[in-house]
């Protein structure tokens with residue numbers, strides 16, 4: 404029996420130091436000290452020995468058991484010291500490289516929106532907001548677009564019920580503000596708008612910024628002046644713009660503003676479809692019919708309004724040719740701004 408004990412010790416002595424993982428340590432523990440472990444089985448045979456011998460062998464077996472346990476524990480500590488557990492316990496390698504944290508940046512649309520807002524705040528405008536889930540009344544009716552008016556087809560509307568829709572433009576904010584406040588007003592209203600449309604230049608959700616000004620003696624000249632200032636600040640001093648007659652039910656007269664194509668500088672290309680010009684916004688003098696919905700006296704007050712697509716001007720400013728890039732959160736795209 405003594406020689407069997409020695410044999411076990413020799414084996415353990417060579418196995419324990421070569422263990423490399425905590426699993427291996429646990430396997431060795433089971434092999435010697437488990438329910439069917441070699442040392443456990445040997446201890447079971449003790450009862451068959453004569454009392455004297457039993458005492459001596461019993462003592463040596465216990466010593467061996469403690470020795471194996473101590474060595475296993477020691478080895479386990481060593482292994483843990485090298486892993487994450489070790490870090491927690493304060494063993495760490497101060498020469499290792501740290502993980503670099505990635506710093507985010509402002510989304511290009513937010514950036515453009517903030518820039519536009521800043522320009523108009525600089526001209527004395529105040530920021531207002533309205534709901535994205537809107538009543539037909541504010542989105543259409545009070546903007547002089549009655550039911551069955553053909554202008555409703557210009558915008559593919561998402562209907563929630565017959566009367567509740569996702570707003571198709573930011574113009575309903577004009578009505579909400581004018582209902583509550585008396586002139587003079589100088590407001591911009593940025594926000595999300597929704598149209599049932601999707602391709603490289605259209606997204607079912609996009610951003611607009613509305614602007615309007617109501618006071619005594621506001622003229623088309625004021626509208627031109629403000630929008631010219633804006634274009635020159637946003638796109639640069641050397642960018643030409645033109646006012647092209649247009650139609651909106653809530654403005655009269657109406658105009659769309661075009662800027663000289665930022666890609667070809669006017670000679671004609673694919674982006675401007677050969678015209679040399681790019682449309683950036685709709686605008687006009689607020690129609691007296693709109694004033695009558697909000698109970699403003701059109702003899703006393705006049706005003707202008709304009710509405711601009713944020714994605715559109717962001718695409719033109721940065722030469723982005725697919726609107727979907729703004730929403731896909733591809734870091735390779737977002738990191739460029």
Ligand code: PHE
Pocket residue numbers: 571572573574651654685686687708709710711
């Ligand atoms: N709401 C119009 C649109 O979305 C833009 C516009 C706003 C036109 C204000 C005139 C005045 O197309």
